[in-house]
Amino acid sequence: MTTYTAPVRDLQFVLHDLLDISTLDLPGYGDLDREFTEAVLDAAGKLASEVLAPLNGVGDRQGCRLENGVVRTPDGFKAAFDQMRDGGWTALDCDPEYGGQGMPYVMGLSAGEMFSGSNMAFAMYPGLTHGAYSAIHAHGTDAQKATYLPRMVSCEWTGTMNLTEPHAGTDLGLLRTKAEPQDDGSYLITGQKIFISAGDHDMADNVIHLVLAKAPGGGEGTRGISLFIVPKFLVNDDGSLGERNAVSVGNLEEKMGIHGNATCVMNYDGARGWLLGELHKGMRAMFTMMNEARIGVGLQGYAVAEAAYQNAVAYARDRLQGRAVTGDANPAGPADPLIVHPDIRRNLMDQKSFVEGARALATWCAHLIDRSHLAQDADAEALVSLLTPVVKGFLTDKGFETAVQAQQVFGGHGYIEEQGMSQFTRDARIAMIYEGANGVQALDLVGRKLAAEGGKPIMAFFEMIKAEIKAHDTDEDLKTSFCDPLKTASKDLQTAAMFFMEQGMKNPNAALSGSYDFMHLFGHVALGLMWTRMAAAAGKALAEGTGDRSFYEAKIATGRYYMARQLPMTGAHLARIRSGAEPVMALDAGQF
Template sequence: MPSFTANTKDMQFLLHDVLKVSQSATPGYAEMESEFTEAVLDAAGKLASEVLAPLNPVGDAQGCVLENGVVRTPDGFDAAFEAMKEGGWTALDCDPEYGGQGMPYVMNCAVNEIFVSANMAFNMYQGLTHGAYSAIHAHGTDAQKAKYLPKMVTCDWTGTMNLTEPHCGTDLGMMRTKAEPQGDGSYKITGQKIFISAGDHDLAENIIHLVLAKAPGGGEGTKGISLFIVPKFFVNDDGSLGDRNAVSVGKIEEKMGIHGNSTCVMNYDGATGWLLGDLHKGMRAMFTMMNEARLGVGLQGYAVAEAAYQNALAYAKDRLQGRAITGTQNPDGPADPLIVHPDIRRSLMDQKSFVEGARAFTFWGANLIDQSHGGDADAEGLVSLLTPVLKGFITDKGFDSAVLAQQVYGGHGYIEEWGMSQFVRDARIAMIYEGANGVQALDLVGRKLAAEGGKPVMAFFEMVKAECKAHDADERMKPFTDALKVASKQLQAAGMFFMQNGMTNPNAALSGSYDFMHLMGHVCLGLMWTRMAAAAHAALDGGVSDTAFYEGKIATGRYYMARQLPACGTHLARIESGADPVMALSDDQF
């Protein structure tokens, strides 16, 4: 059975050597001293390794079962959920006014990485509740906040988001779910939603569904969509639970992975709901939490890859196969361990350099969200630009990394008892939900590059330029800055191609959007590795005792710059080939 240990040392390095959180003026950061964050992360790691990780294969094997209209979760999930609630883990960055601990979002991000690595399907129950909490917190009335948020903060009640319908996924303008106004200010919600993660379960007393539906007078398309609070059980004025609402589970979807999470078809048969936010402004309410939600899915991409890498590394050190080409490394054994072979090391270095770079990118994104919460408009613009890259690039590469980890095992990686198959199957969904990655690429190229007249993307290029210039006098940094300069120029060339060709031939831009997302992703990780290398050199210059960690960090970064960043050239060549190769065939020639 796979094991997992939280990589808290790397998280501490990012928080304190790279982001320097306790020295930041960002609200809430001054309290994040190293001893405090270490204690929080260590406690989360203990819960993850001792309680959550052992349940990961259990959830995968058992899945969820629909019995008499109620979803039953796998064995052990209820006790683990109680342990998570009792530890206050569901309330880390929630508003203290409603029982939260008020920590910065970056701490919630770090802790959730640990929980996702240990058991992605289980963590979704509280993770999705956080999204629903955020929407109500941002758009609810004072009465709605007081009624729902305290119980959602503690996860005594959980939450969902109901968007997708059988005939429409990304194109929400085709939505058929209706909301009919009633005389008392409520609405009757009628329709069917699919792919609703944690749509029903036995872990909480109540489930607060947030449902997108069309109310009269809103017009066609997405302009007519509103967002409604539809509880599973009605909530009385004194906070107690009343009768069951007219919402039910049609079935549990049979999925490729995340079996421990109940993905439901939800039927609303005249269920009573209450408007959340403004009428016909449901899309605005939904997008309030989109940056956090999509960053959270990107986090899932590398967090599962982290767990898969840890197990692949252990296997590579233990499994004896063949002899090192340069001479025997294990003379007392019948063969050398797998890790002596260059191709296995290439695979492990691909995984390690991706996971550590993606973690840095995600923590930086969370840091920008914290800054935006503090009123920094530039940070908000930048994280909005980076969000499709965080979600799309990291989940694509996270899946690839999980496959590489499985490959290290050879045939054993294909056998269920070793657990590597689950990492691959679980990681796959992150490329699809919360906006499929092709849509992320279209959002990046079609909307985000031109946002605010191009101000955020120009700020990003200036940031990369300034980072390179800051290390001009340090010869040790040349492997990083030289490679980053080349990659940044390639990203700018791709953007220029879109500007020169996109208006006259939109397909020229859209055909290259996916490559642009990956090109920008590599540049972002190159920027992260440059920052991490600089921080590691500074730590070594300061006389740290753990030289192996910091020297290893620099060597891993050099690997990424030498072996991964050159992919930017390939992506640029594909972009500059334009739309013709993509659009050449007629429909009937496929």
């Protein structure tokens, strides 16, 4: 059985030492002093470690069951969901007008890491509700907001996103689900949607489905798509629940992981729905919440990795096997703990340096989203838009890799389900796939984000790195261990971007052949920037005479590891990119 310890100290480091949030001039940020955020995160962490984590293995083993058309969640899920709801955790960063607590997204993300880390499958129920909440909040009419939001903020009603159909995954232009307009302004929705996470369950009174469908007159492809609100139970004018809508669960998928979450085939048989946002502008409505949703998936990557890492460290400290090459570390015992062995350290440091860097990057992006929403900061929005595919793609790839590495520390025991490490690997796998498979993230990055606004956001990112390096000009330690490798890596990224620009028009396949490597190259540079900033922040705390020297020294040492041992990957990615399209496209389809 695995355990989960809330990483509050590390979250606090990112919020205060790195981002210094309480000093920032943004609505709602002024309240976020160290004491307040610690109290919030401690309480969230308590729920995560004491309530959600013990249900993680239960959810994996039991999974969800479909009984007479109703989805039953694993034992204990309902009670835990009640606790989460009663504690106000689903409302943390929601609009006070609809019952939310009005905290910035940066706080929602920080608490959310612990919910996803302790029980990813469980956390998806409120997580998807939050996504649907955001869509209705951004695009709904006042009446729609009044009808749905208060109950979704509290998670009395939960939400879903219905995009995929059996023949239409990434390519939403192929959708067949139809929406037929009715005289009363509603639509009748008919079609089948698949892979609907949290599609149905027994923990809430109603499920509000947001469904992409084609209404007449929109034209071919994605232009014809609109977004509809389709509740499981129709809602009467007084807000009470009316009759059952014609939407049903066709099947529950047997998946590799996240067994505690119900992945449903949803059948819409003339179900009654209401347009959300503008007719035929459904894709636009979806995209406005994409940044947040994708950062939320990137979060799952490092949140699960953190949980896996914690258990690997505990095992490495505990398990006695072999002797340290430099002399017995545990002479009284039959063998030394695994953690004395350099290759175990290498493995653990890979994990630790990734998770902490990833947390910094995602939290910074959450803060940029706050800037964009709370202060209408267009530069912040452009930057986070650029970084979003990196957060989603890179952090979930590396998060999965980290879970695999953590599992490896356990040797044969890691392969046994009872131990729980396999679950982290199996759960983490999905984050690389859903919310836009990582190859699609790479395509988004290179095909759209890079060239957005004539390249202004990526230039701003490079300027930011340059400024960071310049700021530590006179700090010899930072310069050697952090700024110099960051400069090299950043140069690799610039060279790659230049290569794409040169090739772009005349040979689009050359850029697309390197897109995946570019996403990873970018990820390493972004984490390199985060580590440089974190090392500087830790150095500041040490210089100011912090009482917690060990914590800050470990932070710097972990950053040094990342710069020395991960950042050199940028050279390999650049070499792959520069080899261009020829080796990638050389074969005919029949030659594979």
